[in-house]
Amino acid sequence: MKNLIIILFLIIGFTAFKGQTTVSPIKYEELEKRIQQESDKLLVVNFWATTCAPCVKELPHFMEVNNQYAGNPRFKMILVSLDRMVDKERVLKFIKNKNLTAEVILLDDIKRMNTWIPKFEKDWDGNIPVTIFYKNGAKVHFNDGEMSKQELENTISKNL
Template sequence: MKPMLFILLFSILSCKNDTSGSELNESKDVLETTAEVVDISDIDLDIYDYDGIEPLINIKDDKIHVVNFWATWCAPCVKELPYFEAIHQNYKDKNVEVLLVSLDFPRDYDKKLKPFMKTQNIQSKVVALDDTNMNRWLPMVSEDWSGALPATIIYSGEKRQFYEKSFTKEELESELKQFLSL
């Protein structure tokens, strides 16, 4: 499949979970605030291909890592981001690190992604994945990943769990607690 066609299909079919109309409107409202003129000069965004991301999602240390793959154009992703931010705030002193991997298109970094990060005051580390060879890196992230967003990995030591779904705050915290009890 040609890369551009694959990217188009990926972006159309990516958001896995259905959302109600009110949830879509809430996410749309959040994203529309990013369309306002926002000073993004202080927003640093590291951009990687998969080879650059790979070490960030396979860190061998004594921490619990929560890695969320998301995009500003994915309503379920935007809806659950505050839950990841809550994990970052509430568990950073408990050896938990959150990494948000944006799959936004490069043309949208300055006009959507960075303004979104600024207006939503994202405190977790955010990096962008710019690698069109999804056929190579999707199975490297997880053999179970169809490519739908949102997708999350939680790992610590030898234990690793992949989730291709959106979370409620309670579900995300429950999954994290399984790793905290190790």
């Protein structure tokens, strides 16, 4: 009985802590390097914030699709939070509460937005959500605004 209780405790403990427990704050240059490092994949990069209603609305679709492709070595999804550094704990709580399975990065570079936004896409006006798709390190699709699950799946299947 004692062993059963220990095993049950371990299972509950591992289940409670699955998922991301930290958020890496990075600058634009580091994010750019990460995108280039994933050059052998279709990389889906979604820019969002916890305070953005359309962002929060589309995230469950992104997680469904991310889970579909979880075993595919040619696919990766990164969620780039544009929340402020002082809101890092809120982002972590959000990740846990919403069961975000994709990697979440906190882009701590808000003061230079006008510099890095046009480097991602010249037509990006700074609004979120925005999703950029890269294949072999090159941008293949830019989506300005909320994406439906169908739009996300279609863009992935067309480029994977």
